[in-house]
Amino acid sequence: MSTPHSADVLAAFRDFVARLDELDPQAPMAGELTVGLGDATERLPLRLPVARALTEALRGYHDPRERGNCAHCAGGRLDDDFVCRSCGIVNGLFGQTIARFVTDGQTPRQPELGGPRGISDGTLGD
Numbered sequence: 858m859s860t861p862h863s864a865d866v867l868a869a870f871r872d873f874v875a876r877l878d879e880l881d882p883q884a885p886m887a888g889e890l891t892v893g894l895g896d897a898t899e900r901l902p903l904r905l906p907v908a909r910a911l912t913e914a915l916r917g918y919h920d921p922r923e924r925g926n927c928a929h930c931a932g933g934r935l936d937d938d939f940v941c942r943s944c945g946i947v948n949g950l951f952g953q954t955i956a957r958f959v960t961d962g963q964t965p966r967q968p969e970l971g972g973p974r975g976i977s978d979g980t981l982g983d
């Protein structure tokens with residue numbers, strides 16, 4: 858069953874191909890692009906410039922949810938807090954800074970005695 862969303866996707870492919878074909882209608886054919894969503898199917902001529910543009914667009918796309926791979930286990934994906942979904946390690950300087958900040962906020966540290974001058978009462982000596 859087609860949905861309004863699938864109609865939008867098919868229309869986007871159709872418009873993309875038509876827009877690029879107008880620039881070079883005599884470009885060599887690379888094949889045919891067939892996209893099917895639900896019960897709707899779109900068959901589009903795939904000229905070489907369109908094939909190149911689609912390849913570049915698909916390889917160059919960066920999903921805003923993508924946070925990269927784990928530097929520790931090299932295979933896990935990072936969540937929004939830069940924590941590896943596989944090994945649980947916080948990644949990167951930013952992620953480690955956030956983790957340290959969160960940890961500091963949850964467990965209050967005892968102030969260290971001995972200020973800048975090494976005076977044990979915690980004052981500056983005045």
